[in-house]
Amino acid sequence: MKLKLKIWKQKNAKSGGAFETYDLDGVAPEMSFVEMLALLNQTLAQQGREPVAFDHDCHEGICGSCGMYINGYPHGPVKGLTTCLLSMRHFKDGETIVIEPWRAKPFPVVKDLIVDRSALDKIQVAGGFISVTTGAAADANAVLVSKKKSDLAFDSAVCIGCGACVAACKNASAMLFVSAKISQYALLPQGRPEAKERVRAMIAEMDSQGFGSCSNTGACEAQCPKQIKLFNIARLNREYYKSY
Amino acid sequence: MNKTLFSAVSKKFVMALAGLFLLLFLPVHLGINLMLLKSDPEPFNSAAHFMATFPLIKVVEILLFLTILIHVTYGIILQILNWLSRPVGYKVRNKSETGAFSRFMIWTGGSVLIFLVIHFFNFYFIKLGLVDGNPEDFYSVAWQLFSIPGYVILYWICFLLLGFHLYHALQSAFQTLGLSNEFWKPVIRAISLIYAIAVPVGFAIIPLVIWLFK
Numbered sequence: 001m002k003l004k005l006k007i008w009k010q011k012n013a014k015s016g017g018a019f020e021t022y023d024l025d026g027v028a029p030e031m032s033f034v035e036m037l038a039l040l041n042q043t044l045a046q047q048g049r050e051p052v053a054f055d056h057d058c059h060e061g062i063c064g065s066c067g068m069y070i071n072g073y074p075h076g077p078v079k080g081l082t083t084c085l086l087s088m089r090h091f092k093d094g095e096t097i098v099i100e101p102w103r104a105k106p107f108p109v110v111k112d113l114i115v116d117r118s119a120l121d122k123i124q125v126a127g128g129f130i131s132v133t134t135g136a137a138a139d140a141n142a143v144l145v146s147k148k149k150s151d152l153a154f155d156s157a158v159c160i161g162c163g164a165c166v167a168a169c170k171n172a173s174a175m176l177f178v179s180a181k182i183s184q185y186a187l188l189p190q191g192r193p194e195a196k197e198r199v200r201a202m203i204a205e206m207d208s209q210g211f212g213s214c215s216n217t218g219a220c221e222a223q224c225p226k227q228i229k230l231f232n233i234a235r236l237n238r239e240y241y242k243s244y
Numbered sequence: 245m246n247k248t249l250f251s252a253v254s255k256k257f258v259m260a261l262a263g264l265f266l267l268l269f270l271p272v273h274l275g276i277n278l279m280l281l282k283s284d285p286e287p288f289n290s291a292a293h294f295m296a297t298f299p300l301i302k303v304v305e306i307l308l309f310l311t312i313l314i315h316v317t318y319g320i321i322l323q324i325l326n327w328l329s330r331p332v333g334y335k336v337r338n339k340s341e342t343g344a345f346s347r348f349m350i351w352t353g354g355s356v357l358i359f360l361v362i363h364f365f366n367f368y369f370i371k372l373g374l375v376d377g378n379p380e381d382f383y384s385v386a387w388q389l390f391s392i393p394g395y396v397i398l399y400w401i402c403f404l405l406l407g408f409h410l411y412h413a414l415q416s417a418f419q420t421l422g423l424s425n426e427f428w429k430p431v432i433r434a435i436s437l438i439y440a441i442a443v444p445v446g447f448a449i450i451p452l453v454i455w456l457f458k
Contacts, residue, residue: 072336170338203253212325213256216343229426237256239422
């Protein structure tokens with residue numbers, strides 16, 4: 001496959017950026033999107049040109065570092081996949097692919113396609129945990145959890161914090177991320193003792209990081225590679241009101 | 245600023261409550277407007293007189309104006325904050341799949357607000373004595389307005405946009421109030437669709453019927 005790539009190039013957070021166009025030959029349909037970019041960088045290195053900076057790590061869709069905005073879609077046009085699992089067979093030979101970094105005020109561009117997503121970590125640090133007394137591990141069956149609730153909690157716990165929800169949202173809102181983090185604890189008995197403090201602290205941190213509010217458009221749900229559901233946001237709202 | 249009272253979630257909560265109150269008001273207004281279809285002006289005019297003079301309604305009227313003010317103010321504040329959340333936009337338009345009309349709430353809402361100003365000018369200002377007209381005969385005022393083709397076309401466009409606004413508004417309010425889940429979501433969506441079609445069509449049909457049959 002032959003591709004024309006239009007990629008956002010930016011030296012650092014302070015400098016301005018612009019698109020640069022690259023022609024890439026020899027792309028195999030079975031390559032992942034990240035492998036395709038690695039091929040591009042190899043080609044650029046051989047030509048003595050500066051490679052494109054992009055984040056990637058696990059290559060199996062669980063670390064959440066490879067986020068980029070591909071042809072108008074965070075993580076590309078295929079639902080339920082991270083960029084590293086997106087295969088090049090979903091693109092046509094000769095196609096032009098425009099690649100941009102996540103755009104949001106709390107996600108400043110570090111370089112090219114790499115953005116600083118530590119704003120999400122700060123929300124997590126504000127309350128996304130349970131306090132436990134150290135010592136021997138508690139017996140797993142000491143506190144009973146219904147199958148339905150444990151499944152729902154697990155479905156929200158699969159959030160990898162990649163930031164695609166923020167990137168997709170017209171308001172750059174992190175509500176789907178926060179709702180997943182809230183839900184995974186709110187649904188389990190272990191999360192209840194600190195539920196009030198958790199939801200208030202995480203919402204306050206979300207606001208102070210500069211994320212937008214939720215317009216319930218559903219773009220986040222559509223683009224989430226882990227397919228976190230929108231009704232988690234309703235649960236987040238419920239938890240927030242209940243905390244008063 | 246108080247972080248909890250003015251959090252993104254609290255602001256949306258206020259928006260949703262105010263919006264739902266406005267949603268309750270529309271069918272009442274429609275019920276009275278349907279009396280315009282009668283050849284006798286008396287039922288409509290006495291209903292309008294009742295709404296203008298009954299003390300309890302006066303209280304509700306103040307509440308209604310306050311609600312509109314809150315809904316509009318919060319809507320504008322939230323929209324500005326949301327725009328500020330993405331100072332640098334994308335070059336390629338976002339193609340993420342979203343709910344119908346949910347991305348255009350500020351525009352559909354703004355259009356309805358403009359219509360509301362015209363509406364106040366045509367009716368409420370007569371009541372206040374700011375504009376010429378007989379406040380005891382809104383029936384004739386309405387019939388006169390409906391005889392102007394340009395006005396009726398504007399009226400229809402506004403109710404079409406209101407329908408778009410309402411379809412997202414109702415389901416979004418339930419989501420914001422935390423009253424939605426996997427089971428209720430399709431039910432709420434269906435109710436939103438019925439409401440968003442029935443109410444605007446109810447209003448829009450009045451000048452049409454007057455044109456065709458009167």
